[in-house]
Amino acid sequence: MAPSRSFLAPLSRITTCAISISKPDAPRLALLPLQSIRCASQKSAGTKKKKARNTYVQYDTKKAEQFSLVDAMHYIRAFEVGRDPKSSKYEMAIRLRSLKNGPVIRNRMRLPHPVKTDIRICVICPPDSKHATEARAAGAVLVGEDEVFDQVKEGIVNFDRCICHSESLQKMNKAGLGRILGPKGLMPSSKTGTVVTNVAATVKGMVGASEYREKLGVIRMPVGQLGYTPDELSTNVKAFMETLKKDIAQLSDRISKEIHEVVLSSTNSPGFSLNGEFKGPDSISTKDLSGPL
Known part of the structure; x- marks a missing residue:
């Protein structure tokens, strides 16, 4: 009879092999250097936070087409054809170079030719x-x-x-x-x-007085009815600009406000940037801009 030790030796090899096959291979994690590990919530040291603008963005008026007052009225009246001259009004929009957190301009004035009576x-x-x-x-x-x-x-x-x-x-x-x-x-x-x-x-x-108030660096106010003549509208525009300049002059020396652009529009028309002239060389007669549309 064979000794028991001879049977146990082969059996131990079989069980050891079977056990080793049944165990799945455990995944091995590759060790990464500590310098290459970054947290997603951390910002890179090289980026700098941009400072927020403290002024309103205004585009360059030199690149924009500008019009005389008579030419702007000519185009605006074309957009208002068929409407009651008293229902639609001319409106001025004054864009200012101003600080966002500075004081705002607010006032009330009576135009030489009142818009609303x-x-x-x-x-x-x-x-x-x-x-x-x-x-x-x-x-x-x-x-x-x-x-x-x-x-x-x-x-x-x-x-x-x-x-x-x-x-x-x-x-x-x-x-x-x-x-x-x-x-x-x-x-x-x-x-x-x-x-x-x-x-x-x-x-x-x-x-007959009109109120105006600065909002986001822009001051808007009606300056005339569509039935006004160019001379009447020009008088109102000049009076409004003079009053606005006085309001700016009354501010503190530390507060800077400057007129950047003057835009004329109406109830149903786009805005036309003014160049400060009353009439251009190719403008139509002022008589054609008076009366019904």
Whole structure:
């Protein structure tokens, strides 16, 4: 009989081989140098963060085609053919070289040839005072205190401008009209020049007056109706530009604002950049730009 050791030796080789075959080969990870490993969230040391612009981007006007006032009116009226000259209006857009976080220009002026004369004005003052009598004579459509407060609280706002006499300021604030008139831009305030002592002069100045306010480096304001002659529109444009230059001059010396471009457009036409001239050598007669379209 063969010894048991002779049988165990072959059996051990078989089991060892079978076990080694049944085990899957474990994947081996290649070791990468530490310098080549980068985190996706980390920024490379060589890139620099760009500084945000603090001024508005304005294109070079030398590369843009510019027009005289008469030529711009000629093309604009072509876009407005068949429309009521009183329904569409000329509008000026003044582009400024200005800081984004600087103060904005805001004002109100009466043009030599008013664009809109049907502005409804409300005056908050004691109803039986001389200020109320002067306000009605100047053209205010609604005058008083409690009567005005009740209408506004009921949601009835039948006016386009609202001014308050200084004597009625405290009573108006207690009435809590700010939550209604504030979002509409009608709340009287000393900053906007609508809390006054001379009611009659303010009402007369508002009738036919136009407001303008800088927004994103641009000031827009209607400067005429399409039925205006070139001379009438030119007078309004000059008055607007002179007032705007005075507003810029009143700013602090540390605040820089300059007029970059003047654009004339209308309700249904594109804008035409003006070159500052009234009429060009090839412009049509100014008589052809007057009257109906």
